[in-house]
Amino acid sequence: MLILLAIIVAASVVPARGQFAVYMGWLTNAAITLLFFLHGAKLSTKAVIAGLSHWRLHALVFACTFLMFPLLGLALKPVLLPLIGQELYVGMLYLCALPATVQSAIAFTSMARGNIPAAICSAATSSLIGIFLTPLLVMLLIGGDMHGHSLGDAVGKIMVQLLLPFVAGQVARRWIGAWIDKNKSWLKNVDQGSVFLVVYTAFSHAVVEGLWAKLPLTQFAALLLACSLLLALVLGLTYFLARRLGFNIEDRITILFAGSKKSLATGVPMAQVLFASAAIGPMLLPLMLFHQIQLMVCAVLAKRFAARPT
Template sequence: MEPLMKYLRMLFDNFTLALLAVVFIATVLPCSGEGAVLFGWLTNLAIGLLFFLHGAKLSREAIIAGAGHWRLHLLVFACTFVLFPLLGLAFKPLFVPLVGNELYLGVLYLCALPATVQSAIAFTSLARGNVPAAICSAAASSLLGIFLTPLLVMLLLGASGDTGSGLDAVLKITLQLLVPFVAGQLARRWIGAWVKRNARWLKVVDQGSILLVVYTAFSEAVVTGLWHTVSAQHLAGLFAVCGILLTVVLLGTRLLGRVLGFNVEDRITILFAGSKKSLATGVPMAQVLFVGGGIGAMILPLMLFHQIQLMVCAVLAQRYAARVEEDERVSAPS
């Protein structure tokens, strides 16, 4: 019973419920007019604070501890920034009829995002994988995503996505994401210990920033008719698309880890670090990259994929952990 309750808490945590509540509130009571302008300013400040805290929390010691495993990191980065985008393009004939053109662009945006940090590390730890390497890969992926994701978005979406000019997008990313991140890294020398001591309530600040961005984005999308353009059929199709994408990537990362000769701990790390996409990075980055009412459709696939990846990877992590424990009991001297 206890493992089941732990699993249910992981799937239906307070943040997931808060996300659903915010989408509902934005649908019923969207901000518009002067309220939308005010929320726009608050959102920009929240995004800056979010990436400042990301920089302040990122431990250079943890990165150094896992940095030497370059073959593993290259494979994880290839899965995150090459395999995902290629799958998004290759499956276009299947995905577009299921979700329509607008949500398909959101799927391509999902494919361009970096890996998530917290859940990749948490699941790797639960499954008894190589945790230092997971910390390094996930943190480096998050940092690389600040540079690579805008480039991939321009390559994948091209003229189809309303991203503004390439130079404007790079400038926005630099000012709103990279500058606060670097400032947080520089400030870590003085505030790192304070950030570590107050990690619990700073997590509320992190999540609150994401919720604010989601509310602003969905409000704008609702005002411009998101739920009139996204049918129930396309929404159901989006579940299938996210499931297909995650299944193929999980099988691919597992196969590549085995074929390239990694040990069990490293294969676990590759599986969980290479199959994740970051909600914490993707939502605020969409606010920076995209203009107009299309932001809601851009982040809807990400929000759904985020929940599905948690559900599936929670089961996989539990199974890996049980297998490792069984192996340890078998090999223990009697």
């Protein structure tokens, strides 16, 4: 979180311009390709297949991620649009269309003593499904605000830049899987480094285009309030639905943490593919704020669940 804040400050003070911005764009695209190749190489097909048997849990997680979130984004339009403005509201809709996180959903489920195998399966499968479903949801939710990209263009770019490297990683797993599993501790730097590169490049472009001149402090505070409101509603509804549908406490914990998350690691590079460069900075602000808030709130919730009697 501190590094992300530092990168935003750096992009605001020393943004990439001219030929340096072109080089940063090339480097960012290469980093995104490597990121999704490693995601494919890290994902165990056996773990996903083994976890699919708990279909009721996964169905609810996917419904929360890809149905409840977008519906809430649309339902809150009368409140959010006058509160944060059109550009940031479009960013909120983009946030609602994204898949769940993988690492943090599993980490919080483990910390809270939930159903870890189900969390692994749900989070990993959500990330994979999102490669196909998120562009469709973005088109349905945002429509003309995709800055000239048709659904076919968006899916084509996703296929080339995200899906093909992912599939290549899955194919290569039989040869490099053991090495990947052994070196996960430092390979996570590729995930974080890719996000940092995209954030710096996107915010540099936005700053050059006058982002901070257009975004007063009061609007930033309103966005913080909007993200907190959305997270509170999602957490409450997710846990309520899991309880009403008769899931045990371990499954409810998994549904809560897997169904309420949105992935910064997927959302940042996907925005690079789906949207014009000038739109990415404002588009990512809601996602970045929501991501930080969800981590802090879910850390507190996980600690409370972990303290329950065994």
